[in-house]
Amino acid sequence: MDELVKLWEIPSAKERAMIAGWHQWADAGAISSGLPEYLIEKLKARKIGEIDGDGFYMFQMPFGHHLFRPHVKFEQGYRQSMQEESNEFFWSGDHRQGLVIFIGHEPHLNIRRYAEAFLDAVQALQVNRVVILGGVYGALPYDKDRQVSCIYSLPGMKAELERYAVNFSNYEGGATIGSYIVDRAELRSIEVVGFYGFVPAYDFAELSSVIPGIRIENDFKAWYDLMSRINYMFHLNLDLTELEQYSQELQASMEAQLNELEEQAPQAGVREYLRELTRDFEEKPFIPFDDVWREGLEDIFRDLDDWK
Numbered sequence: 001m002d003e004l005v006k007l008w009e010i011p012s013a014k015e016r017a018m019i020a021g022w023h024q025w026a027d028a029g030a031i032s033s034g035l036p037e038y039l040i041e042k043l044k045a046r047k048i049g050e051i052d053g054d055g056f057y058m059f060q061m062p063f064g065h066h067l068f069r070p071h072v073k074f075e076q077g078y079r080q081s082m083q084e085e086s087n088e089f090f091w092s093g094d095h096r097q098g099l100v101i102f103i104g105h106e107p108h109l110n111i112r113r114y115a116e117a118f119l120d121a122v123q124a125l126q127v128n129r130v131v132i133l134g135g136v137y138g139a140l141p142y143d144k145d146r147q148v149s150c151i152y153s154l155p156g157m158k159a160e161l162e163r164y165a166v167n168f169s170n171y172e173g174g175a176t177i178g179s180y181i182v183d184r185a186e187l188r189s190i191e192v193v194g195f196y197g198f199v200p201a202y203d204f205a206e207l208s209s210v211i212p213g214i215r216i217e218n219d220f221k222a223w224y225d226l227m228s229r230i231n232y233m234f235h236l237n238l239d240l241t242e243l244e245q246y247s248q249e250l251q252a253s254m255e256a257q258l259n260e261l262e263e264q265a266p267q268a269g270v271r272e273y274l275r276e277l278t279r280d281f282e283e284k285p286f287i288p289f290d291d292v293w294r295e296g297l298e299d300i301f302r303d304l305d306d307w308k
Contacts, residue, residue, distance in 0.1 A: 001124055002117040007049035011091050013098040016126055017234040020118075021133040024106035026176040029199035029219025031135030031226065036103040038223065042242070045090035045101055049125075051117050053085045056107035089121060099236060100125055106177045115177075115184045122190060129191040131230055132178040135222065137201035137215055141278045142254045145285045146222045148229070151178070151194040153185040161193065164229045165286040169196070195229065197222035200254075204261070208268035211261050216254070220246035225286065232288045 019039065021032040039045070073080045087104035107114040122130055140147065150166035152158065158168070175183075178194045185192040199222055201215035224243040231238050261270050 001120040002113070004052040004054065004113075004117050005049070005121045005124070006052065007089070007121060007124055009046075009048040009091065010125060011048070011093060011098055011100070012095055013093050014095075015097040015234075016093075016100060016128055017098075017236070018100040018102060018122065018125070018127045018130040019133065019230065020102040020104075020130055020178075022104045022106045022177050024134075024177050025174075026134040026136060026178065026196065028135030028137040028201070029197065029216050029222045031197050031199070031219065031222055032133045032178075033103065034218055035133055035223045035226070036101050038243075039092075039099075040090050040101050040103065043092035043099070043101075043238075045092040045099075047088055048091045048100075049089040049121065051087035051104070051114070051121065053087060053105070055110050056114050057085045057105070057109065087118075089125070097235070099234070100127055111177075111180060112184075115181050118181060119185060119188055119190060122185075123188070129193065129234075130185075131233070132181065132192060132194045133226065134176055134178050134194060134196040135199050135219070136196055138198045139202060139277055140198055140200045141274065141281050142200040142216070142221075143251050144278070144281060144283045146219070146225045147198040147284065148226065148286075149196040149198070151182050151196075153182045153190060153192040157191060157193070164233070165284040166195070166229075167284070169194075195226050197226055202273075204268065204270065204273070207270065207273060208265045211265045211268055211270070214254075214257060214261075216250065218250075220250045223247070228288075229286050232286075 019036060021036040023033045027033050085105035088102070090101045090103075092099050092101070102118075104118075136149070138147075148164070148166045149169045149171070150161055150164070151169050152161055161168075178196075182192050182194055197219065199216050199219045201213070203213045204211050205213070220243060224240060224247045227238070227240055227243060230236070231240060258270060258274070261268070
């Protein structure tokens with residue numbers, strides 16, 4: 001195992017799953033960074049290890065002074081905090097089942113060693129499967145289930161993943177940290193799934209020069225839709241009621257913002273723009289098979305009652 005990996009606890013649970021996210025390029029709606037941090041706090045997960053960041057991060061670059069540097073805060077000349085890049089593993093679970101949560105910072109340098117160190121930790125923790133999180137902005141209806149793009153490390157995984165209401169990615173271009181790790185994971189026969197949620201963002205520049213664009217910074221709806229899939233996949237039995245409530249509040253907030261824009265510039269046609277998006281949008285809600293089976297039984301019993 002790479003010497004940069006430090007694990008001071010190996011959970012003894014029989015079933016160990018992992019969710020991984022990064023402060024990274026593909027972090028629309030804070031899916032990759034905010035959702036793991038939410039889970040760590042919600043589950044009161046404890047830190048069990050880390051990857052030392054030495055050699056993975058730049059301090060400065062011409063014309064990018066604040067892009068790479070650690071964030072420091074002073075008060076009356078005394079340092080209050082120094083926030084450096086971190087890559088940490090957390091654990092929540094019992095002797096039977098549990099969840100490893102990883103939250104890191106996308107590396108600037110030495111990507112191959114970083115990916116290998118991450119996968120070393122995955123194998124040392126004896127994780128059954130890793131789900132990597134990412135987010136991408138797009139012009140999508142804010143009040144519909146989020147589209148989810150999927151990538152995976154081993155060919156045999158596709159048949160199972162088809163059940164999760166995903167679109168298999170045909171992307172070609174610059175690699176994310178997730179897609180790089182998926183590539184390296186195949187060489188070790190490690191199961192890694194990448195779920196990328198599409199997050200609503202609207203550029204109204206073509207409609208009017210006086211109204212600003214809108215994008216969702218913390219897309220709780222995407223968080224909820226992704227966690228519904230992960231919850232089912234890993235049989236975690238997590239209570240997602242709070243995330244569902246947050247997603248409903250987000251929808252109400254978006255509705256209020258759009259009403260305000262409509263009042264500011266009624267001639268811009270904001271509502272018509274959104275109606276066109278909805279007309280062209282194909283919603284793919286995730287309905288777990290267990291729920292389908294239960295609904296089918298309810299329909300049968302309802303029909304029997306009708307015959308009485």
